[in-house]
Amino acid sequence: DVQVVESGGGLVHPGGSLRLSCAASGLTFSDYAMSWVRQAPGKGLEWVSGITGSGVNTHYADSVKGRFTIGRDNSKSTLFLEMNSLTAGDTAVYYCAKGSSGYNWNDVEFWGQGTLVTVSS
């Protein structure tokens, strides 16, 4: 069975940085594009960033462009999200999400359980 497990969330001060990880199993990781999707407390879903299976192509939501960096290590079946210059508006549960193919991050087929990022002084 496919599993994705996020880690790295926590409390960070405004302006700080955090690195999220997502460990995948039960799939050939490099065959799938991956995304990060976030959900602020009590709010809806917001797509944050996507990366193709090869790692060559990436895309970011305007709200995080220039501050967040997505990456992956296919040899370790791991997805990353480097987050810098964090603000209170970035407070959310961050989900690691599996795409439907190597280049399609838009169709999210499977989600991890999420990791909570809280930005507060």
Add this chain to the structure above:
Amino acid sequence: DIQMTQSPSSLSASVGDRVTITCRASGSIKSYLNWYQQKPGKAPRLLISAASSLQSGVPSRFSGGESGTDFTLTISSLQPEDFATYYCQQSYITPPTFGQGTKLEIK
């Protein structure tokens, strides 16, 4: 970005009721429309892809439809486990965008 507008934002219904949730796209998304179910404290679960394709393991009481840029999720006979929040999402254009959600509550 494509805006997705869901209605209603909340809905009260009883076990056995038939309910329909609507999602409207601000532009053409062809049939690139997914529906997700989310229960409190849990990750979303994909129910329907490509507007009407039921995912494996999803009960047949769930169905999806489309008419132009309007899309529907119908539950034919509500069961207790169906009370949750439902989101539509367009996957036609990056960034993929979600509706604001419809919270389905027990009457």
